[in-house]
Amino acid sequence: MGLISFDNIGISGMSATVPQRIISNNSFTEVFNEKEIKNAIATTGIKERRFVDSDVCSSDLCCDSANNLLDELNIDRDSVDILIFLSQTPDYAQPATAPSIQKRLGLSKKTASFDINMACSGYIYGLSTAFAYCSSPDVKKVLLLVGETMSKAISLKDRATCLLFGDAGSATLIEKNEKYGKSYFSLNSDGSGNSVLKIPAGGYRVPGSPDTTQEKEYSDGSIRTDEQLYMDGMEVFNFTMRVVPKDIKEVLEFAKRTEKDIDYLVFHQANKYMTDYLAKKSRFPINKVPYSLQKYGNTSAVTIPLTIVSELFTGAPLNAKMLFSGFGAGLSWGSAILDLSDCHISKLNELA
Amino acid sequence: MERFISKFEELLELDDGTIKKTDVFREFSEWDSLAVLGFSVMVNEEYNVIIPKVEFDKLITIGDVYNYIQSKKV
Numbered sequence: 001m002g003l004i005s006f007d008n009i010g011i012s013g014m015s016a017t018v019p020q021r022i023i024s025n026n027s028f029t030e031v032f033n034e035k036e037i038k039n040a041i042a043t044t045g046i047k048e049r050r051f052v053d054s055d056v057c058s059s060d061l062c063c064d065s066a067n068n069l070l071d072e073l074n075i076d077r078d079s080v081d082i083l084i085f086l087s088q089t090p091d092y093a094q095p096a097t098a099p100s101i102q103k104r105l106g107l108s109k110k111t112a113s114f115d116i117n118m119a120c121s122g123y124i125y126g127l128s129t130a131f132a133y134c135s136s137p138d139v140k141k142v143l144l145l146v147g148e149t150m151s152k153a154i155s156l157k158d159r160a161t162c163l164l165f166g167d168a169g170s171a172t173l174i175e176k177n178e179k180y181g182k183s184y185f186s187l188n189s190d191g192s193g194n195s196v197l198k199i200p201a202g203g204y205r206v207p208g209s210p211d212t213t214q215e216k217e218y219s220d221g222s223i224r225t226d227e228q229l230y231m232d233g234m235e236v237f238n239f240t241m242r243v244v245p246k247d248i249k250e251v252l253e254f255a256k257r258t259e260k261d262i263d264y265l266v267f268h269q270a271n272k273y274m275t276d277y278l279a280k281k282s283r284f285p286i287n288k289v290p291y292s293l294q295k296y297g298n299t300s301a302v303t304i305p306l307t308i309v310s311e312l313f314t315g316a317p318l319n320a321k322m323l324f325s326g327f328g329a330g331l332s333w334g335s336a337i338l339d340l341s342d343c344h345i346s347k348l349n350e351l352a
Numbered sequence: 353m354e355r356f357i358s359k360f361e362e363l364l365e366l367d368d369g370t371i372k373k374t375d376v377f378r379e380f381s382e383w384d385s386l387a388v389l390g391f392s393v394m395v396n397e398e399y400n401v402i403i404p405k406v407e408f409d410k411l412i413t414i415g416d417v418y419n420y421i422q423s424k425k426v
Binding site: 036039040043159160220232233234235237238241242271273274277 | 384385386388389390392393396397402403404405408
């Protein structure tokens with residue numbers, strides 16, 4: 001399929017929440033020497049991240065975002081038709097987390113609630129799902145919650161991942177209105193790259209066992225268990241260079257627009273060196289490319305709404321022509337072009 | 353080849369003339385995971401080539417990399 005467009009569906013509001021606890025990359029002196037840390041920060045752009053305490057889940061961050069957004073927009077909680085929770089760090093292996101969030105937010109029992117499991121491309125997938133539901137004449141409001149506690153999925157002794165990831169939650173409200181006009185999505189996948197970014201064990205293919213929770217040391221000096229995230233940085237990087245500029249070109253052509261018609265290109269926040277290069281390849285000037293990764297790192301699918309909330313918040317409604325680009329594990333990638341029209345942006349909240 | 357070597361020296365922040373065609377690039381202390389990213393971008397930017405990891409793992413010397421790129425260049 002690849003390309004999909006929608007009419008008169010848009011984002012009426014967005015909010016995001018980060019945990020209060022700051023983890024500085026300069027503190028990783030047991031894994032790297034000082035020069036390595038300095039180089040890593042210079043290249044990735046990531047200075048610090050936020051980590052939740054062990055008793056806080058993605059759903060908690062998302063509920064905070066959702067409560068703030070619904071209150072600020074004065075939304076009747078009975079009026080939310082669909083609740084989508086997109087995360088790879090749900091509360092339980094079973095059941096889905098979304099129904100419990102329906103209860104916690106005080107939404108109607110008529111709300112359709114379900115989870116989506118997607119990685120760094122997830123915001124584009126979640127948005128397109130929300131837009132598709134909202135295209136039905138019977139649906140008026142879709143609440144998309146995207147949250148991740150990556151800190152619980154990585155090893156702090158893994159050289160490939162320990163300086164990159166952080167935790168955050170977000171809420172996006174999707175509604176119909178003629179002012180939104182047309183929006184355009186490109187959605188793609190390539191399962192041949194399934195193993196380059198993966199937690200190999202702890203699912204049902206390789207169930208958790210004493211062996212999979214055993215720390216193992218690898219040739220680069222990294223230490224992790226099979227239930228922690230593995231990343232082949234070079235392959236992920238090559239994949240991104242191969243697909244992202246092409247995808248941006250395709251979605252722009254599909255929308256009959258050029259980079260001049262876009263106010264902001266919001267990338268999934270993975271590595272500043274890489275996305276600067278991708279922006280350059282797509283001929284976007286760097287002042288159209290906001291970054292939040294220096295403060296929050298890679299929060300997987302949350303990075304796009306988090307960047308908008310943390311970098312584009314002014315207190316006034318946001319009007320801007322946006323291009324979103326997400327890419328990551330799966331492998332999976334996608335882009336979206338949409339116009340924000342009087343979009344309410346909440347102030348970024350910190351959860352104690 | 354000279355241009356490629358000079359790009360490689362620039363990437364690893366080494367002085368001009370330090371690198372030879374027969375050098376095993378993984379033995380340079382400057383060759384770390386970030387240098388790999390810089391290398392990928394350099395090869396893509398200069399030669400419009402992306403080297404899959406399975407192929408890259410087979411390349412040992414600077415000369416091997418250069419020859420590989422030449423064989424793939426469009």
